[in-house]
């Protein structure tokens with residue numbers, strides 16, 4: 384992979400700022416592409432939005448090459464190139480673009496901008512050590528410790544993807560909690576409470592899940608009871624009640640203040656003990672709200688959150704309140720960084736899954752994008768007011784014809800909307816012959832996904848570092864296998880006990 388200039392864990396603040404401002408410049412340059420919906424490919428001539436050099440380049444590469452473009456296979460570049468490209472700045476791009484036709488990679492010359500853009504994304508891979516760690520999760524004070532049957536019971540209702548996430552996350556939480564000397568954990572956006580159960584029964588934490596959906600709270604409590612009942616059937620002496628997770632139905636609003644939050648937790652645990660906050664995919668503004676709470680309450684000793692659903696974030700342009708989800712750091716606010724809805728939506732795509740399909744030769748599945756864009760063209764031609772209407776979801780099967788696709792996609796609409804003549808028109812035939820261009824455009828948009836996600840993550844990281852005035856106490860790591868769980872970065876903040884003590888001593 385072409386070396387990213389950001390490495391995860393504790394990137395220095397000056398480097399984060401450098402990457403953020405360059406990423407912002409890149410987003411401005413490629414706004415037209417990032418904000419373009421693929422379904423408008425034919426109606427709005429998206430191909431012409433690509434820089435000329437890109438059009439020339441992409442019209443000659445194969446779908447297999449696209450895989451290289453999107454993946455981390457940059458080590459296929461000659462070493463001298465990699466060294467060279469890792470040292471140049473964006474400002475040098477123009478100069479180098481003029482000479483890049485002397486360079487070659489595989490069969491083609493890769494536009495230099497494309498190679499350089501990779502430098503600004505936070506790496507997404509996880510190390511072999513991390514994969515090994517997923518198989519053992521900590522049992523700090525475990526009451527079900529070493530009891531295989533009970534452990535099996537704990538995982539019984541948890542799907543594979545969630546198991547993978549929880550194993551790694553629990554491991555991390557145990558380590559962070561040990562450093563912070565914390566036995567109380569608050570899981571915000573707790574869903575069915577699987578994580579809380581593992582932390583409580585598996586590791587001996589006192590846990591409180593906060594969830595706004597009443598139905599999920601009821602199901603979470605039922606799952607606790609079921610586990611306790613079955614656990615007692617195995618071992619009558621087992622003391623589970625002390626660990627029963629607490630589940631609270633509560634909507635954490637971005638305007639919540641620290642006093643209100645601390646009261647909520649004190650009432651739940653019936654103690655003033657310090658605690659840590661964790662969030663496994665808290666959507667939209669919930670993640671930023673938790674970071675603000677952590678920053679303002681010293682009783683919160685650590686925070687571990689994995690973000691998701693970035694399109695649900697509010698940006699400063701979308702609200703009159705100062706509690707928006709992006710940007711968060713002073714640096715990004717002062718520089719007026721902005722991410723459009725489309726940009727945030729792209730950042731949520733599962734690139735690794737897409738790549739896997741490209742890699743395993745399943746490109747034909749992506750013909751569906753061309754079908755959707757061609758159908759959009761027909762709809763907008765006749766009924767402009769129906770542009771971008773949500774149609775039925777259709778999965779591409781081998782050899783599915785455009786006509787078949789239209790019938791399925793339009794099943795909730797008037798079947799006479801699009802006629803046989805429309806579907807068989809020469810224009811549509813030309814469009815469909817060009818299906819690889821649509822896939823290419825889709826891939827190019829995806830190419831920006833990591834960069835946009837990195838901006839969101841680095842902005843949050845910077846917020847934590849700046850607000851706590853200590854970049855040693857926060858880190859950003861990859862935790863999950865991106866193929867199983869594409870939103871795989873965890874932001875970690877922990878209050879250093881020693882520093883806190885010495886700060887207190889200095890005051891005294």
Ligand SMILES: C[S@@+](CC[C@H](N)C(=O)[O-])C[C@H]1O[C@@H](n2cnc3c(N)ncnc32)[C@H](O)[C@@H]1O
Pocket residue numbers: 545571572573574575593594595596599633634635636662663664665666669691
């Ligand atoms: C993506 S799900 C993750 C659920 C769980 N953490 C897991 O990993 O299975 C996000 C959860 O957060 C809840 N949620 C979203 N916004 C919330 C808010 N402001 N306050 C409380 N819960 C919220 C949703 O109802 C949903 O159950």
